[in-house]
Amino acid sequence: MSDNGNEIKFELREMDLFYDGFKALEDVDLDIECRNITAIIGPSGCGKSSALRCLNRMNDLVDGARVEGTVNLDGENIYRKNYNVVELRKRVGMVFQKPNPFPKSIYENVTFGPRLFGIRDRETLEGIVEESLRKAALWSEVEGKLKTSALALSGGQQQRLCIARVLAVSPEVILLDEPCSALDPIATQRIEDLLSELKETYTIVIVTHNMQQAARLSDYTAFFMIEEQGDPGKIVEFGPTNTIFTNPDDERTERYITGRFG
Amino acid sequence: MKMDLDTDMDVEVESPPLDEEEKAVGGRSDVERRMRERIERTERRAAICDRIATVVIWGLALFGLGILAFIIGTILVRGLTTALTPGFVFGKPEAIREGGGIWPMIVSSFYLALLTIAIAIPLGVGAAIYMAEFAREGWVTRVVRFGADSLSTVPSVVFGIFGMVLFVIYFGLGYSLLAGALTLALLNLPMVMRTTEEALKAVPCSYREASMGLGATRWETVKKVLLPSAMPGITTGAVLTIGRIVGESAAVIYTVGIFIRKVPTSPLSPAAPMAANIWHTYTEGALVSDWMRVANGEAAFLLLVVLVLNLLARLAANRFQKRLGAVK
Numbered sequence: 111m112s113d114n115g116n117e118i119k120f121e122l123r124e125m126d127l128f129y130d131g132f133k134a135l136e137d138v139d140l141d142i143e144c145r146n147i148t149a150i151i152g153p154s155g156c157g158k159s160s161a162l163r164c165l166n167r168m169n170d171l172v173d174g175a176r177v178e179g180t181v182n183l184d185g186e187n188i189y190r191k192n193y194n195v196v197e198l199r200k201r202v203g204m205v206f207q208k209p210n211p212f213p214k215s216i217y218e219n220v221t222f223g224p225r226l227f228g229i230r231d232r233e234t235l236e237g238i239v240e241e242s243l244r245k246a247a248l249w250s251e252v253e254g255k256l257k258t259s260a261l262a263l264s265g266g267q268q269q270r271l272c273i274a275r276v277l278a279v280s281p282e283v284i285l286l287d288e289p290c291s292a293l294d295p296i297a298t299q300r301i302e303d304l305l306s307e308l309k310e311t312y313t314i315v316i317v318t319h320n321m322q323q324a325a326r327l328s329d330y331t332a333f334f335m336i337e338e339q340g341d342p343g344k345i346v347e348f349g350p351t352n353t354i355f356t357n358p359d360d361e362r363t364e365r366y367i368t369g370r371f372g
Numbered sequence: 373m374k375m376d377l378d379t380d381m382d383v384e385v386e387s388p389p390l391d392e393e394e395k396a397v398g399g400r401s402d403v404e405r406r407m408r409e410r411i412e413r414t415e416r417r418a419a420i421c422d423r424i425a426t427v428v429i430w431g432l433a434l435f436g437l438g439i440l441a442f443i444i445g446t447i448l449v450r451g452l453t454t455a456l457t458p459g460f461v462f463g464k465p466e467a468i469r470e471g472g473g474i475w476p477m478i479v480s481s482f483y484l485a486l487l488t489i490a491i492a493i494p495l496g497v498g499a500a501i502y503m504a505e506f507a508r509e510g511w512v513t514r515v516v517r518f519g520a521d522s523l524s525t526v527p528s529v530v531f532g533i534f535g536m537v538l539f540v541i542y543f544g545l546g547y548s549l550l551a552g553a554l555t556l557a558l559l560n561l562p563m564v565m566r567t568t569e570e571a572l573k574a575v576p577c578s579y580r581e582a583s584m585g586l587g588a589t590r591w592e593t594v595k596k597v598l599l600p601s602a603m604p605g606i607t608t609g610a611v612l613t614i615g616r617i618v619g620e621s622a623a624v625i626y627t628v629g630i631f632i633r634k635v636p637t638s639p640l641s642p643a644a645p646m647a648a649n650i651w652h653t654y655t656e657g658a659l660v661s662d663w664m665r666v667a668n669g670e671a672a673f674l675l676l677v678v679l680v681l682n683l684l685a686r687l688a689a690n691r692f693q694k695r696l697g698a699v700k
Contacts, residue, residue: 171584173508200587210578212597222596223586272582279586 117144119283119313120165125179126342127160129172134160136342138179140332142283147305147314149324149351152334153366157343158317159207161334162285165315166202167195183283200227202283203276208292209268211260211275216243216252219260219271223279238278246274247304266297273304284308286316290323302327321367325355333363447671454669455676465633470662474670476635480549480643481677483636484628485617487553488560493610495557496564503565504572505594524562531559532626540627550639552628559623560613567612571605572598604692611685615678621647646674 120142127135135157142148150158160169167188169175181188188198200223211219220239221229229235239256243249248270252263260271269289276284286305290298305314305327318324324331332348347354347363358364454460463473499516507513535555545551575598583593599606629642630652636643644652653667660666 166585168581168585171581196587196589198587199585204581204585206578206581206585208578210576210582212579212582213601222583222588226586226588226592226596275582275586 116146118142119144119184120315121180121182121185122164123180123182125164125177125181127157127164127169128174128176128178130174133342135164136344138345140345140348142313142315143330144313145309145311146329147309147316147327148330148332149328150315150317150332150334151319151321151324151366152343152346153336154319155343156334156336158334159287161343162287162315162317163204165283165285166199166204168199168204170195200279201281202285203279203281205269205272205276205284205286205289207288209265209272211263211268211271213259213261215257216260216263216271217256219275220278222275227279242274242278243271245277245308246270247300248274264297266293266300269293269297269301270304273301273308277308281312283313283315286314288317288319291319298323321369325351331355333358333360333366335362335366444675447668447675451668451670451672454665455672457669460669461673465631465666466660467631467633468659470660472660472662472666474646474649474666474673476632477644477646477649477670478673479635480628480632480649481618481645481647481674483639483643484549484552484556484624484645485614487549487639488556488617489610489614491553491557492560492564492613496561497568497606499561500565500568500572501594501599504569505590505598520562520565523558524566527622528559528620529622529626531555532623534558535623536626545640547627547629547642548640549628549636549643552624552643552645553639555623555627556617556620559620560616563616564609564613567609568602568606571602571609574605575601604689607688607692608685611681611688615681615685618645618674618681619647619678620645621651624648625651646670646677650674 118141120140122138122140122142125135125138125140126133127138138161140148140161150161152158163169164177164181165183165188169177177189183198183202187193212222214222217239220242221235224235224238229238240249243252248267251267252271260268263271269292273284273289290301293301302323305316308314309329316324316328328351330349331351331354333346333354334343335346336343347358347360349359354363355367358367459471460473461478462475463471465474465476466472503513503516532555535551535558539545539551539554540547543551545554579597579601580593583597584590588596624645625648628648629644630648632642632644650667650670653663653670
């Protein structure tokens with residue numbers, strides 16, 4: 111439980127991240143509340159994306175990456191031995207910076223996850239497809255052409271398809287790594303509206319370069335920074351978005367959000 | 373490509389535009405004139421060099437193509453009429469009399485190719501998947517890669533002798549399709565491995581992330597995302613390998629055989645793939661008076677087969693590419 115009585119989904123304690131000898135993150139403490147949007151902001155190269163990727167162990171794919179400290183999901187350390195990473199990634203879905211639909215049909219993209227978990231029944235799958243695409247606000251645009259290639263969609267549609275693909279495995283948390291950086295303002299607007307709706311059901315963590323987006327969208331904001339090139343990234347300040355953007359404790363936070371560096 | 377410099381532009385860069393008055397002053401316009409002459413000279417020289425280079429490069433390309441056309445032309449002119457005769461293609465080979473055909477040789481070639489592919493593709497693709505997706509970059513992968521690269525430079529006749537010693541004699545397979553297929557599989561393994569690995573590496577990393585991010589294991593990712601995406605590359609590699617097998621003679625001579633009269637039926641039968649049989653007919657075939665006709669016809673037929681296979685490789689790759697829906 112956090113101070114205001116909300117359930118905590120992720121609890122990071124003294125988390126360090128190493129890439130071989132290089133320390134990329136140091137001493138990260140973070141509480142991520144259920145059914146809220148937590149934004150991670152900070153200048154380029156400060157480790158925001160790396161921090162996000164620690165939450166579903168996506169860094170495992172990088173040779174030499176190692177995490178120390180605690181990352182609890184519902185009170186259980188996801189970095190403990192024999193933790194089921196596949197199950198973790200099902201519970202904690204991820205949307206990437208560049209829309210990355212598979213070179214398959216829209217239908218196959220959405221059913222990819224459910225099929226992995228052994229759902230074969232056609233009707234069930236079709237139900238999942240419709241529901242996921244509706245939730246991702248894409249259904250009306252693709253309803254008649256589910257069998258066409260996902261690559262024929264526009265960038266914004268592809269990104270919403272990627273969100274639908276994540277929703278199809280009914281995750282508890284959705285991680286988004288700068289999901290709008292490759293999109294135009296209108297597509298961005300749609301994704302933001304969508305996320306505001308999704309937070310009723312899901313816990314959302316979003317990395318963004320766009321300060322306005324963090325301010326508009328999130329309930330909590332974490333500001334990451336590195337002191338000098340080669341230093342590890344650290345959390346400078348973490349708190350309710352309102353406080354961070356109107357009355358930050360740390361001078362560096364204020365300088366960053368008012369656009370004086372980074 | 374032709375350089376197309378705008379002279380006026382260049383002069384402007386060197387000296388800013390002059391007023392009418394200034395132009396009247398003799399010294400300035402003299403400098404300008406000389407400058408312009410120099411630029412024009414440089415330009416002319418560049419244009420001439422460019423033209424010479426273009427002619428030379430075209431000439432070299434045409435020379436290469438010309439040789440290829442000459443070889444193909446010669447083979448076809450000498451043998452095409454024979455190669456396209458049904459009696460020749462489907463006929464039985466003759467050891468002493470005239471008028472023999474090459475049907476058993478054609479069957480041998482394809483039988484051998486299929487057997488080889490059946491051995492080489494699973495091995496090569498499997499190894500490539502391991503190398504590209506599972507193995508950590510380190511000394512093991514480096515050694516395997518170095519080994520594969522070295523193997524691909526070994527002359528095929530060496531493989532032939534190795535295959536003869538190991539499969540034909542030691543394993544007691546005798547001269548047979550299986551012994552040949554095993555040898556040729558070794559010969560082609562590096563190529564299959566390399567093309568598959570390249571194809572897998574060319575699959576964007578974002579597909580891997582997307583798949584694993586949805587909770588797929590590494591193997592599920594390979595099976596459902598990477599292999600389908602890499603299929604055009606793998607298929608092209610496979611068809612080209614078939615082409616190489618069909619055209620291979622040295623390794624075949626030592627392991628499969630050079631002349632038969634009956635169509636081979638089992639993998640343990642001796643056989644005589646076309647390329648090996650052509651060599652045999654040219655060098656020792658003088659027992660039949662029309663050996664020249666047989667060899668030339670067979671060569672033309674073999675050439676057609678290889679050309680068609682290469683064409684098929686292209687078609688298959690394009691087809692897969694389209695099905696993947698790559699719009700860009």
